[in-house]
Amino acid sequence: MELTTVKLVTIIAEAVLEERLLHDLRQLGARGYTVGAVRGEGTRGVHASEWEGKSLRIETLVAPDVAERILQHLAATYFPHFAVIAYMADVQVVRGEKFRGKQ
Amino acid sequence: MELTTVKLVTIIAEAVLEERLLHDLRQLGARGYTVGAVRGEGTRGVHASEWEGKSLRIETLVAPDVAERILQHLAATYFPHFAVIAYMADVQVVRGEKFRGKQ
Amino acid sequence: MELTTVKLVTIIAEAVLEERLLHDLRQLGARGYTVGAVRGEGTRGVHASEWEGKSLRIETLVAPDVAERILQHLAATYFPHFAVIAYMADVQVVRGEKFRGKQ
Amino acid sequence: MAILELMQINLLSPMVLAFGLGIIATLVHSDLKLPDELYTTLSIYLLLAIGLKGGIALAQTSLAAFWAPALATLLLGLIIPLVAYAIARRIGKLSVADAAALAAHYGSVSAVTFAAAQTFLDTIGIRYEGFMPALVAILEVPAIVIALLIAQMAGGQQGGDWREAVRELLTSKSILLLVGGMVIGWLAGPRGGKEVAPLFVDLFKGALTFFLLELGMVAARRFRDLPTAGLFLLGFAIIMPIINGILGVWFGHLAGLSLGGSTILGVLAASASYIAAPAAVRIALPQANPGFYLTAALGITFPFNLALGLPLYYTLATWITGGA
Amino acid sequence: MAILELMQINLLSPMVLAFGLGIIATLVHSDLKLPDELYTTLSIYLLLAIGLKGGIALAQTSLAAFWAPALATLLLGLIIPLVAYAIARRIGKLSVADAAALAAHYGSVSAVTFAAAQTFLDTIGIRYEGFMPALVAILEVPAIVIALLIAQMAGGQQGGDWREAVRELLTSKSILLLVGGMVIGWLAGPRGGKEVAPLFVDLFKGALTFFLLELGMVAARRFRDLPTAGLFLLGFAIIMPIINGILGVWFGHLAGLSLGGSTILGVLAASASYIAAPAAVRIALPQANPGFYLTAALGITFPFNLALGLPLYYTLATWITGGA
Amino acid sequence: MAILELMQINLLSPMVLAFGLGIIATLVHSDLKLPDELYTTLSIYLLLAIGLKGGIALAQTSLAAFWAPALATLLLGLIIPLVAYAIARRIGKLSVADAAALAAHYGSVSAVTFAAAQTFLDTIGIRYEGFMPALVAILEVPAIVIALLIAQMAGGQQGGDWREAVRELLTSKSILLLVGGMVIGWLAGPRGGKEVAPLFVDLFKGALTFFLLELGMVAARRFRDLPTAGLFLLGFAIIMPIINGILGVWFGHLAGLSLGGSTILGVLAASASYIAAPAAVRIALPQANPGFYLTAALGITFPFNLALGLPLYYTLATWITGGA
């Protein structure tokens, strides 16, 4: 079996950002995403999502360059004012082209 | 503290497959699993789960050979017709035997 | 873009432990956490959470030494009697100091 | 009443208007989103309530009049999928799997359309037999099994497991709640029924209205697939229910059902399943395209039946039964 | 009424039948699954509604008759865990932790069994004191504390934190909603109560029926552990409630409760907690086996009390109180 | 009635008491937690029910009397945010973003406070115009847009997107359900309304009580930010509603509203939004501190209005309108 390594980018963000984040991901080259509902606490105090439902946990499997672009974009656009964190890691998948191909 | 490296296999799949996937995992040597509810979008269009509740996010900690077998099995059985993706990564645990022992 | 590697510790635990686990994490040096709802099965039989709602999936991004301390503490305190598992992995983040700084 | 007046009564009912509001919410990209858990809760409630009311009615009814409608319903469950499959293959040139999937959906039944039909008849003051929910249960499963068997024989099944699908069908929540509710209602009788009536009877129409709000949103999300669905599917999803509706009314009349009962059997025949059938088809015919059958059943046929079908089948029934 | 007739009335009530349907759903591996959130919502609703109704009744009742039943209930909360612990240790040869866990569960109380008892008495037309929900609150906590103290003294607690467990008990949602509901009902009185009656009174039996559907599924999942539970646990889970039921009826009669009130105190004593006790025991006695106490309380005692216990304790109460 | 008597009636209503129970639950760290999905479901239900009832009332009302109150409401939506912004900047020395955020919240409206006002007036037997829910819809959006425009002009917006925020406002679930519900109620009329009344009318006060239990818990979680909020915010969150309440009552009286109608317009003006405004502000003014505006609107103003404001604005209305 041929395994390929791609990047898994995980984003934790307040729920109001959902539409914009998913739009950004697609723009930056992600070809799919998976969203779960979470709650959490960080160094910032209250965030709007705290009382209005859950936060988002978004995962997207992408090529390494796309992953870097996503992290960079998030850091520039959302980190200053929104409760958003993001991290990435290497994972192995069976059919890499599904996640790495250009859109 | 003695740390062991095992494989974490993550599967995103439409909800109708739950029973069969968990059955397959046990058959292939997984000794436990954790399931969360997610939703998502990929390259395929609509999938049945879209309107009938959430999709599944299944995680299982297994030995490397079991992980490979799982990925291979999923690729052969479910990738063609079902909205299923899967990936694996290395993680460290304290008591490896819990996850790697034969069932 | 400067990327730093930090540890992502993931804990699956029965729901009754929530308050205590989060308290322990803060004590051991974690500066944030994210919690999702999951269900699962392992080698232990029934656990109390089985009928009383979901289990927890807790993620925390921390410095490597904190991660080790967390795993050690969990193994000593909760593994004997509670349905708890935990694992850790390396992930890359943009601003490492947010997760690694002392509290 | 004239059909236009019936149409107006139907279109201005809270439940149809709520369905329309759901469609609008999706079209304007509102952030309105009903929790999945609410959708699940309401669908469990509706199935249980339909069963309960039917069971209580059964407890007060002679069953002598039941066998003929039951047989007629079973026959509909055999005939409709065959007709639907033939049309989808011959005229629509669909693959075996896609044709069989459509046959399963249109042969089976939508419990919510049934509930809407009851509500519509209640509003215009037409009575119907108490055992109608039993006919829902009878019509739900056979057509799906027939359709899967057709696909099996025609070689359209790859990777699917039709035995598994049938086993899951028989224990599916819609059958379990419908039949279980009927047994509970029948055993508990009117006295027990009165105890739970504030929840299961008084709130029924309100809950149905709420549910249709959600279903409007779901149906509207199917609309975006309409362009790719093609003209055949559009025609099929409107003409097939009308054919089935006529068949259902006619069979009901032959089996001795009242005007109201014949109307409801027509609605049942005309309705397309969107709970039991999609789940079974997804398992047994994974290569059938869900964008196809879901769009037809949920995006076209359901709104059509809800908005126009109910008064139409009733009017047909007044003609066929001679208004009796 | 003869006990067989009472049994029949009880077994054919919608709530018991719904419980049976839940059991069947699990046994046939149906895909029926009530959302966790519905379960949580219904349990919050039931506790609040029980409290509210009790509080409104209290507002209209003289409290002079209250102290004796309250004291009797407190005594039951002290005696039952001691008896249960002794039986579990001596006859069952269980570990300290497992025996204390059982003592906590059987000494405490199940609010749903209480609600079912009220519904049963309403159906057969027997009246009971308005302050009964206050007795539920009084009986809930002490037995759990006693059991944890026993374990503490007998050295069965390792890694657990009984102080923490007691603190969480006193602020647990069941106590908060029950007592809070009573205070609201008492302060708002009949006028305020009438405003919320359509939700908290009229829908109560329907909601209870819905809840029991879910509880039937939960109980049936416990059945698979029955084989490993052993004969002692099976006997304990049936005989202990009967002993406690007789004690409860008798104490109630001595404290001056009516026939209906004594029946309910019997039911309370006989019932085993499955909300407050499991949570507290899990924290304070983590080495006790949940497969043990949950199977006993939820898999055996709850169905037994619901199906057979209610008419049984009522019949016992007619004997003990002389039918008064 | 004297204001003290009104206060007592209000404070002892089940809904205010439930709010208090929610506060206590949080303060004692109870494990009580209502599912998020229940909160969402109840808020959808309340908005839809408010709209439906208003629409049915509209169908029976002459609209001639409507334009003046509508205009008065629109004016309130323009004036209040300007006043609030000026006070927050001048006296409070807040940043542009924080001041504009407060202006958006206090200019807009809380539908639950509106529902509580209706319930309060029903209890004391005061009638009000049927079209009041339309005023809720009219008051909801303009103030938020004004506030965002102020911030835009004053340069307080960085990284936010106010056009996007306004687009989302107009399709937000509260507007959609309120206006949609009114249209449904208006089209379906009293006959259609009667069909869904058991759900949307009879259960309304009970559902509101349940919702306030949750809101009490949410509000109490805001309390912990009170110490850091500072004296200005505390004063603002109590004095601003009183000023706005007087304005609202007065405008209502000038526009020809009845005593009850003027009271409700006062309550609307006095109330601070905690659904539409926070979402819009979070998007358009991300640098405004949510700990600030949420604490003011939800932690101080909402409890103040609910507990003390309702009888206060009613008393003011009896003075201003001369009791007519």
Ligand SMILES: Nc1ncnc2c1ncn2[C@@H]1O[C@H](COP(=O)(O)O)[C@@H](O)[C@H]1O
């Ligand atoms: N160290 C961390 N580990 C895991 N999740 C975190 C961490 N810090 C923050 N988060 C998540 O990110 C959200 C926003 O964090 P913050 O911006 O620090 O308030 C929180 O609500 C958490 O869900």
Ligand SMILES: Nc1ncnc2c1ncn2[C@@H]1O[C@H](COP(=O)(O)O)[C@@H](O)[C@H]1O
């Ligand atoms: N690149 C991706 N990253 C994360 N999740 C994905 C990705 N592609 C697909 N998925 C998930 O897998 C499901 C099926 O994808 P697909 O088969 O491509 O339609 C989607 O609903 C997503 O939840």
Ligand SMILES: Nc1ncnc2c1ncn2[C@@H]1O[C@H](COP(=O)(O)O)[C@@H](O)[C@H]1O
């Ligand atoms: N091998 C595994 N992979 C993933 N999750 C597991 C595994 N083993 C146990 N778990 C999770 O940990 C919980 C407790 O496991 P256990 O203590 O083995 O019963 C289970 O309910 C699962 O959610």
Ligand code: NA
């Ligand atoms: Na059909």
Ligand code: NA
């Ligand atoms: Na007991």
Ligand code: NA
């Ligand atoms: Na306002």
